[in-house]
Amino acid sequence: xxxxxxxxxxxxxxxxxxxxxxxxxxxxxxxxxxxxxxxxxxxxxxxxxxxxxxxxxxxxxxxxxxxxxxxxxxxxxxxxxxxxxxxxxxxxxxxxxxxxxxxxxxxxxxxxxxxxxxxxxxxxxxxxxxxxxxxxxxxxxxxxxxxxxxxxxxxxxxxxxxxxxxxxxxxxxxxxxxxxxxxxxxxxxxxxxxxxxxxxxxxxxxxxxxxxxxxxxxxxxxxxxxxxxxxxxxxxxxxxxxxxxxxxxxxxxxxxxxxxxxxxxxxxxxxxxxxxxxxxxxxxxxxxxxxxxxxxxxxxxxxxxxxxxxxxxxxxxxxxxxxxxxxxxxxxxxxxxxxxxxxxxxxxxxxxxxxxxxxxxxxxxxxxxxxxxxxxxxxxxxxxxxxxxxxxxxxxxxxxxxxxxxxxxxxxxxxxxxxxxxxxxxxxxxxx
Numbered sequence: 001x002x003x004x005x006x007x008x009x010x011x012x013x014x015x016x017x018x019x020x021x022x023x024x025x026x027x028x029x030x031x032x033x034x035x036x037x038x039x040x041x042x043x044x045x046x047x048x049x050x051x052x053x054x055x056x057x058x059x060x061x062x063x064x065x066x067x068x069x070x071x072x073x074x075x076x077x078x079x080x081x082x083x084x085x086x087x088x089x090x091x092x093x094x095x096x097x098x099x100x101x102x103x104x105x106x107x108x109x110x111x112x113x114x115x116x117x118x119x120x121x122x123x124x125x126x127x128x129x130x131x132x133x134x135x136x137x138x139x140x141x142x143x144x145x146x147x148x149x150x151x152x153x154x155x156x157x158x159x160x161x162x163x164x165x166x167x168x169x170x171x172x173x174x175x176x177x178x179x180x181x182x183x184x185x186x187x188x189x190x191x192x193x194x195x196x197x198x199x200x201x202x203x204x205x206x207x208x209x210x211x212x213x214x215x216x217x218x219x220x221x222x223x224x225x226x227x228x229x230x231x232x233x234x235x236x237x238x239x240x241x242x243x244x245x246x247x248x249x250x251x252x253x254x255x256x257x258x259x260x261x262x263x264x265x266x267x268x269x270x271x272x273x274x275x276x277x278x279x280x281x282x283x284x285x286x287x288x289x290x291x292x293x294x295x296x297x298x299x300x301x302x303x304x305x306x307x308x309x310x311x312x313x314x315x316x317x318x319x320x321x322x323x324x325x326x327x328x329x330x331x332x333x334x335x336x337x338x339x340x341x342x343x344x345x346x347x348x349x350x351x352x353x354x355x356x357x358x359x360x361x362x363x364x365x366x367x368x369x370x371x372x373x374x375x376x377x378x379x380x381x382x383x384x385x386x387x388x389x390x391x392x393x394x395x396x397x398x399x400x401x402x403x404x405x406x407x408x409x410x411x412x413x414x415x416x417x418x419x420x421x422x423x424x425x426x427x428x429x430x431x432x
Contacts, residue, residue: 008053054116069316083389123377127323143226153375157364161208165270166354203271207234214247272301284340293411342407358392
């Protein structure tokens, strides 16, 4: 190794020692471009591989989550083994811990490292949206950026129904397909769907819930999505399932549904994160108007902790995953729902279920990496691997949560139309 290479190795090892003065967690290690391992050569659950002498500089100089994520997309570093396990280092790697003087010292040492090889353009660049935030036009562009990647790509690692939201596991070792059916059944039972009930599915994805509600509960379903490829595949699936006559799937914004007081039940699963905090009031007012008196609304969405503010430098998810996506604390969601006129009847956290769901997705994606690269490029594969692994960590430690909130529109006499108990929610799943 040349003199400069040895110097860069020594600076890198010194930086790692300063960032982790109490040592690295026992399950995580580093391997440098020359094969040097830190803290030692013992096998570990996860290894962060620095692919060139300037890797730490590329990862850490800006001190932001976004820069760290982009360094992974550009292959300045890689993660071998369990990607979720490295997220316990995130605060240290982005400079979120330590005082200003320490961060300045770290920056000075990072500048002793070379800039690294010139980066090529990513096949899937960061989102660049224009227009008024959360307008119909911009929301459609945001959804298109995330979902219109490739139906075949998503089909590789989702369950057989292509349900892209938290599953419901009766035991930790249950298979993903069964857990997703559990979730669909739980939602339909919470909504107490009966044959002939008119159901509106807002943000229906590839139609898994809409088709299930029509097929197994004989509901009359209208479903909308802003993704044209999703709508097209969902329509094909509804026809193949023999329910196209009572499961109408449309490429449409929920704000364009004008059938006021027409639906017995509404459901929104995994769409709520796209609404935006400033739009929550309008969202709940418009959904309330779509329900008949006595109607039920199940809102299933991710929530954040109430205290932390936005990350410095912007988030990786906003740039490369869900542009314009915004999470709100559950307290804010419930406040806006009540202010719009809904009555809150039940709130259930599925936090542990989402961590487990995401681990299934990551494992399935990693196992089919070569097939995935026939549909997307390496940067897209890395984007999904990174964000899903980081999300699994967030749900595991409680930074993220996901709630199913059951809301009702009371009738003029104040009646909810609900039975006295929830016993019917937990009956065995219906046979297909």
